[in-house]
Amino acid sequence: MDMEQFDMPRYLSVLPLFSDLFPEERERLARGCQLRRMTRGDMVFRVGDPCDAFYIVVLGQVKLYVSSPAGQEKIVELVSPGQSFAEAMMFLSMPCILNAQALADSVIVCVSKQAVFSEIEHDPRFSLHMLAGISRRLHGLVKDVEGYALHSGMQRLIGYLLRDVEDEISSAVGIVTVSLPVSKATIASRLSLTPEYFSRVLHELEAERLIEIDKREIRILDVQRLASYGSH
Structure with missing residues (x-):
C-alpha cells in the first residue's frame, strides 16, 4: 500500500x-x-x-x-x-x-x-x-x-466454524471451506478455551468425518450434521 x-x-x-x-x-x-x-x-x-x-x-x-x-x-x-x-x-x-x-x-x-x-x-x-x-x-x-x-466448549468452537454460514445452514450442501485467520491458539483464547481442548475437539470432529483439517484450512464436510452435532 x-x-x-x-x-x-x-x-x-x-x-x-x-x-x-x-x-x-x-x-x-x-x-x-x-x-x-x-x-x-x-x-x-x-x-x-x-x-x-x-x-x-x-x-x-x-x-x-x-x-x-x-x-x-x-x-x-x-x-x-x-x-x-x-x-x-x-x-x-x-x-x-x-x-x-x-x-x-x-x-x-x-x-x-x-x-x-x-x-x-x-x-x-x-x-x-x-x-x-x-x-x-x-x-x-x-x-x-x-x-x-x-454453551459448551464444543458448541462454541462449532459456532465459530459456522459463523459465516449461519443463515444458510438449512440449505447448505457440499463442502464449505473455512480459513482460520489466525493461529489455533489465538482462536482458542478468543473462545475461552485452552489450546489443548481446542485441538482435541477439532480432531474429534475430524474423526467423526464432519471436518477435514489442513493446517489453517478447515473443510466442513456436512454443515447440517456439524451444526446439530454441537447440541448432543
Whole structure:
C-alpha cells in the first residue's frame, strides 16, 4: 500500500460509520485522521495509555486482550479490516483498559478524539453513528458472555466454524471451506478455551468425518450434521 497516495476521505466514505456524512464532513474528519503502518507484534496501545483516539483496521488484524499478573492472555476481540475499536474508551476519557496488538503486518487509521468531538459539534447526527457502532460491539460482547455461560466448549468452537454460514445452514450442501485467520491458539483464547481442548475437539470432529483439517484450512464436510452435532 502506498501510504502517501492513500485517499483518506474516499476510504472513510465506504465505512458504514461514515458513509452517510456529506463529502465536506468527511474531508473535515479526514484531516483529524492519521495512517499508521504496524509490523506484526507492534502494540497499538497498552493498558494505562491515554485513549485519545479510536482506530480502524485497513489491512491486517489486531487483537484486543487483557493479561493476568502471571502473563496469561485472554483475547477479547479480533479486529479485521473495515472494523473499528476503542470508541467507547475514547468517549469515557479514561486510560485504556485493555491492550491492542497487531497480529500481522497491518495498516490502521487513527481517528483523533478532537476530530470526532469537533464533528459532533458541527452535526449532532454524527454521534448517532458513533453510538450505533458502540452498540454493535456491546451486542457482540453480550453474545460472547451468553456463549461462555450457556454453551459448551464444543458448541462454541462449532459456532465459530459456522459463523459465516449461519443463515444458510438449512440449505447448505457440499463442502464449505473455512480459513482460520489466525493461529489455533489465538482462536482458542478468543473462545475461552485452552489450546489443548481446542485441538482435541477439532480432531474429534475430524474423526467423526464432519471436518477435514489442513493446517489453517478447515473443510466442513456436512454443515447440517456439524451444526446439530454441537447440541448432543
